[in-house]
Amino acid sequence: MTVRDLSLANLSAILISLAMVIAPHAVHLPAWIPALVAVVLLARFYLGWRHRRLPNKFLLIVVALAGVAGIALSYRTLYGRDVGVAMLTVMMALKVMEMTRPRDTMVVVLLAYFLVVTNFFYSQSIPTALYMLLVVWVITATMIGLQYRAGKPRLRAVLRHAAMMILQGVPIMLALFLLFPRVQGPLWGLPQINYSAKSGLSDSMSPGDVSSLSLSDDVAFRALFENQPEKPAQLYWRGPVLWNYDGRTWRAGMNLTAAGSKAENLGAPLRYTITMESHDRYWLFAVDVPMIAPQGAYITTDYQLLSRRIVRERLRYDMQSSPLYRIGIDESPGTLRFARRLPPEASPRARALVAQWRAQGGSDRDIVTRALTMFREQRFLYTLEPPKLDADPVDQFLFETRSGFCEHYASAFTFLMRAADIPARVVTGYLGGEANPVDGYIIVRQSDAHAWSEVWLPGEGWVRVDPTAAVSPLRIERGLAAAVPETERPLLARNRFDWLKEARYAWDAVGNTWNQWVLGYNPDRQTRFLAQFGLAEVTWQNMVIILIAVSILIILALSLSLLFRINAQRPDPVQRAYLAYCAAMAKRGATRKPSEGPRDFAARVSMQFPEVRETAHKVSELYVSLRYGKEGGCDKLQELRDAVRTLR
Amino acid sequence: MSNRLSPVFTQVGRIILGKEQQIRLTVACMLARGHLLIEDLPGMGKTTLAHALARTLGLDFQRIQFTSDLLPADILGVSVFDRDSSSFKFHPGPVFSQVILADEVNRATPKAQSALLEAMEEHQVTTEGATRPLPEPFFVIATQNPSHQVGTFPLPESQLDRFLMRIHLGYPDAAAERALLESRERRDMISDLTPVIATPDLLDLQSQVREVFTAPALLDYVQALIRYTRQSSDFVNGLSPRAGLAVLNAARAWAFMDDRDEIVPEDVQAVLPSVAGHRLYPVTGYPSLGSGQLAERLIADVPIP
Structure with missing residues (x-):
């Protein structure tokens, strides 16, 4: 096959397929690679169009070597996923310059299929999958077009043919997907990029941390309850517990060991399943307080739920919590002492205020009430955009700005309690979440991040006190959207975007299903799925046998149906x-x-x-x-x- | 293709006036390697047609006049003792020619008839223990007087089956007849004819005819036709499998002459009266001159699938 023999239509089809499959890579490849690819593809089109000779081998070798050198310079290595993809992209583009025989065109087409796979290194979202399906369709059509040696096939006929072939492949694909023995962890075992860029709670809390999170619509996790709780907005999702205060920032600081005693359950336990997005931290979330720890995790003495491994992939676990509980009645004196520590010189005015309260007498409980009354009755403001606090945030907040977000209240309240010699700690986590009416999942977003306090009262143990509730009861009862002015809310929490919200719910449900069933189809899911068909406890060897049997059956069924269709074509x-x-x-x-x-x-x-x-x-x-x-x-x-x- | 054959049609058409269809069928029959039976009254141009065709195709031509005392040896040849070499020498009979006109074949005795018909079938002659191949191409045109004439031995059905086609010439129309009467002696015209096609070319055309494509849909049609003859009450017997093959062979030649690589139903319809006419007998009586009409009715009655 000379240049002349490859029809312009087929050449264009090949080039378009390549452009389509490479296009998504353009985002993360160094800019010169997409540019080079574009130039090469366009040049190849021009040569084919004008029936010119292809460049000779030496020029190609020089360009290829230059490409390798460029990649080595750009990445400073010749090893790894990104380099591999870059190399493949460049070489593939150059391959079109030596398409001289039918075999070469087939090589390019098969390489294009391979490049489809590489796109999933970077994104496994639904849009990516749909786009890649489209690309596979186009590549398949290209391949079919190449098989017509004589005559010009019609574009529509070829596309329909390709679609038919893909559809016929679907049952086999499903069988392979469902039955191929799964391994734990991501299939690729490849390092993920951008660990640090993920938003979410951290193990420290300074003024402004949580309120900045509140603008993020990112999903933190989703929960599916066995019995839907009546008021999902009032669920406290316990996250990191903070003990150490340095005058500005609260930090974790306790030795995080597994709890010796279980929480005392006073009500009906909640059973639910959480699907958590990866956040590259250890902690897991659960409704306050967790009763049991899922496999690979444990409950600490301050009732945090911690995973033994960093959560680097979407995680699914069954949980059981008790919303009515008693914890820490017999807390050790050492711990209680730890929960009273304050930097000695911090916030003198606040200390003075507490000293005044103490002087008026009353129990620890009375002091708690006094502090809450102060927040409620004096002119404190709950806002997402609090003024900046400089030197001594607690004093400045309590006596000057008096407007803040939950972290300001939790921080100030905990400080006041410790100043009054009451053991107290800050608990961060999420509050509420919205129920998706489409699939019944409760979606908890970063914007639901919250901080509250726990104080230790004799005879009662650790008691949750949410000072935000005193300032803005609406936040607790109806969620963030109701508590702050509309202009301050995240875009999707605004009322006039109701239709958008509906669409978002539907999309979220689709995305969640995708996560649960496609991306999250791990050995556990597979076992449970197969158990539905009476195939409990299948070894992987048996799974392979079943897979082969099912594939053969599918191919047989397809062949038979084709045979019957050929016979039944009367009139054809x-x-x-x-x-x-x-x-x-x-x-x-x-x-x-x-x-x-x-x-x-x-x-x-x-x-x-x-x-x-x-x-x-x-x-x-x-x-x-x-x-x-x-x-x-x-x-x-x-x-x-x-x-x-x-x-x- | 047709440019190689069109001089044949023109040249023969100048001798036999107003009979284009019959000339085409004759050529088709030869291209399909079949043999032709012309059934008509004396003096209708049967001999002239055979002779003109042989001259035009550049083939050697022999005429055998069948009479009631004709012996097989008169057709096949005979061994005669040669005194010089003191041995018997075979003198080939008239059958060792490329085109043979077997005139009034139904006047001879069945014994003589079968000698010719076996040679037609086998393309070889076996006499006195030796088998001798006949020349290629080998094309027999037999003529037959209508059977009701006096002194005939009608060909039995099994012998008729060996002819690929049977045609009738019929009277020429007035204009053709006028032209015929005005022009010179046919015999002189024929001796003036020159071959327009070489024998190897002719053999090549014959082999090309065999390559004409037969689609399943067409076989459906041919089978429908055959089935109809076997099931209908109009016919004494249905068409035999050999008749089916004959129809296809003739249709191939017809399509080939029409410059096509595939048979269409029209080809079948064009040759069917000639191919099936002498193989079909209406229940009411013996095949008459008009028995081709029976085939016409067959065509009209069988829908093309």
Whole structure:
């Protein structure tokens, strides 16, 4: 096959397939690679169009070596996923410059399929999958087009053919997906990038940390309850517990050991399943307080739920929590002492205030109430955009700005308690979440991040006190959206975007299903899925046997259905088209006798109706060659159909 | 293709006036390697047609006049003792020619008839223990007087089956007859004819005819026709499998002459009266001159699938 033999249509199809499959890589490849690819593809098109000779081998080798050097310079390594993809992209683009034989075109097409896979290194989202499906369709159509050695296939026929082939592949794909033995962890075992860029709670809390999170619509996790809780907005999702205060920032700081005693459950436990997005931290979230730890995790003495491994992939775990509980009645004196520590010189005015309260007498409980009353009755403001606090945030907040977000209140309240010698700690986590009416999942976003306090009262143990509730009861009862002015809310929490919200719910449900069933289809899911078919406890060897058996059955079924379809084609498409033509002619007044041959009929029709003479002859010629001739062909059939259509 | 054959049609058409269809059928029959039976009254141009065709195709031509005392040896040849070499020498009979006109074949005795018919079938002659191949191409045109004439031995059905086609010439129309009467002696015209096609070319055309494509849909049609003859009450017997093959062979030649690579139903319809006419017998009586009409009715009654 010379340049001349590769038709311009086929060449364009190959180049378009390549451009489509490489396009998503353009985002993360160094800019010169997409530019090079674009230049090479366009040049190849020009050469094919003008029937010019392809560049000689030496030039190609030079460009290829330069490409490798460029990649080495850009990445400073020749190892790894990104380099591999870059290399593949460059070499593949250069390969089109030496497409001289049919074999070369097939190599390019197969490489294009391979490049489809590499795109999933970077994104496994639904849009990516859909786009790649489209790309596979185009590549398949290209491949089919290449198989026509003679004659020009019609684009539509080729696309339909490709779609049919893909559809026939679907059952096998499903069988492979569902039955192929799964391994724990991401299939690729590749390092993920951008660990640090993920938003979420951290193990420290300074003023402004949580409120900045509140603008993020990112999903933190989703929960599916066995019995939907009545007020999902009032669920406290316990996260990191903070003990150490340095005058500005709260930090974790306890030795995080597994709890010796379980929480005392006072009510009906909540059972639910959480699907958590990866956040590259250890902690897991659970409704306050967790009763049991899922596999690979443990509950600490301050009732955090911690994973033993960093959560680097989407995680799914079953949880059980008790919303009514008693914890830490017999907390050790050491811990309690730890929970009273304050930097000695911090916030003198706040200390003075607490000293004044103490002087008025009353129990620890009274002090708590006093502090909450202060927040409630004095003019404190709950806002997402608090003024900046500099030197001594607690004093400045309590006595000057008096407006803040939950972290300001939790921080100030905990400080006040410790100043009053009451053991207290800050708990961060999420509050509430929205129930997706579509699939029943409760979605907890970063914007639901929250901070509250726990104080230790004798005889009661650790008691949750949420000072934000005193300032802005709406935040607790109805969520963030109700508590702050509309302009301050995240975009999706605004009321006038209701329709958008609906769409978002639906999309989130789709995305969640995708996560649960496609990306999160791990050995556990697989086992549970197969158990539904009575295949509990299948070894991977047996799974492979089942897989092969099912695949054979599917192929058999497909072949049989094709066979039957071939046999059942009576009248076949050619005959159907011709009968339609006869019917059209009969309407005009020329009825074909059953024993009249197509050529005789065409001759008679053109005598009777000279105006359709040409079409009649064309139809007759096409019909004869399709029905009685040696070679058929989709395009001839289409031509026949088109010709018949003009007569109707 | 047709440009190689069209001089044949023109040249023969100048001798046999107004009989284009019969000339085409004759050529088709030869291209399909069949043999032709012309059934007509004396003096209708049967001999002239055979002779003109042989001259035009550049083939050697022999005429055998069948009479009631004709012996097989008169057709096949005979061994005669040669005194010089003291051995028997075979003198080939008239059958060792490329085109043979077997005139009034139904006047001879069945014994003589079968000698010719076996040679036609086998393309070889076996006499006195030796088998001798016949020349290629080998084309027999037999003529037959209508059987009701006096002194005939009608060909049995099994013998008729060996002819690919049977045609009738019929009277020429007035204009053709006028032209015929005005022009010179046919015999002189024929001796003036020059071959327009070489024998290897002719053999090549014959082999090309065999390559003409037969689609499943067409076989459906041919089978429908055959089935009809076997099931219909109009015919004594249905068409035999050999008749089916004959129809296809003739249709191939017809399509080939029409410059096509595939048979269409029209080809079948064009040759069917000639191919099936002498193989079909109406229940009401013996095949008459008009028995081709029976085939016409067959065509009209069987829809093309």
